[in-house]
């Protein structure tokens with residue numbers, strides 16, 4: 001019985017929705033977590049209500065800016081994470097994503113990535129989607145590989161996190 005319930009939960013679909021101001025409580029709750037924040041390039045820590053308000057306001061405003069697309073990830077109406085595209089020259093985009101720790105390993109990250117790939121390749125007609133992964137982030141590498149991304153190489157000290165240069169792996173899906 002328990003096994004059946006777990007499989008049903010794993011099958012629950014995710015939805016990518018535009019950010020709304022009622023995502024502020026969940027943003028603060030989910031992002032105020034060093035296990036999530038440490039893998040993200042530019043998330044304030046601690047993450048405050050002011051940070052959430054600023055982010056949501058920018059996301060709503062960014063809807064009208066063609067080179068940035070940001071979505072909250074929801075399942076059954078519950079906010080569980082975020083995903084976004086930064087589009088360059090109308091052909092390429094870099095994808096970034098996170099899922100709240102309490103929802104990890106349920107398939108949500110992979111499903112959200114699949115959906116944003118459809119947006120990138122089908123709706124926006126992009127030809128390349130890349131992701132920059134800090135060395136050691138095996139869960140992120142796993143979902144990229146599961147979604148058909150290929151490892152392209154490592155940028156030594158490719159990004160600076162909290163003032164420390166970190167090695168980054170580049171993954172990309174090219175069509």
Ligand SMILES: CC(C)(COP(=O)(O)OP(=O)(O)OC[C@H]1O[C@@H](n2cnc3c(N)ncnc32)[C@H](O)[C@@H]1OP(=O)(O)O)[C@@H](O)C(=O)NCCC(=O)NCCS
Pocket residue numbers: 035036037039040096097098099100103104105106107108109110111131132133134137138139140142143
């Ligand atoms: C990366 C992240 C989005 C994955 O989300 P998720 O919803 O847990 O992803 P999924 O459940 O779809 O898949 C996770 C996969 O990683 C695997 N995994 C988890 N931890 C792992 C580890 N330490 N080593 C290897 N694989 C691992 C899981 O087994 C699962 O693979 P499976 O489906 O084959 O069993 C989530 O861990 C996260 O938000 N991390 C913090 C923020 C982050 O890293 N963002 C990405 C920056 S590049």
